[in-house]
Amino acid sequence: MQHHRARYALRYRHFVTDPLTQLRAKRAEVTAELDQLAAPAADTVGISFGKRIGDGTSIAVERITQVAAHDGLQVTLAEIERAEAKVLDGTYGVCDTCGKPIAAARLEARFWSTHCVDCA
């Protein structure tokens, strides 16, 4: 389809009107979540003790889940920062690996995407 690119560009402009503002807001959100996860969950542990023997296991499991979430957030944060740089250098919405436009649906769902579905 020859008109594909033009139609894509229109859709893309339609839903990401100000990517830099959205990216900065998202970065603040992820940074806040990271801070929360990094902070020792003293209250949670205090409440859980005194309940029942065996809760230590669920605390450990919770901790592992938090570490995984933390790693995931750091990856997302790095991608957001890269996407911000791409807005500034004019390559936002273009895949970092193959140079093709990132699908509109993908950008709509994850506006901090820096790679197309094929290269992700």
Ligand SMILES: [Zn+2]
């Ligand atoms: Zn690609």
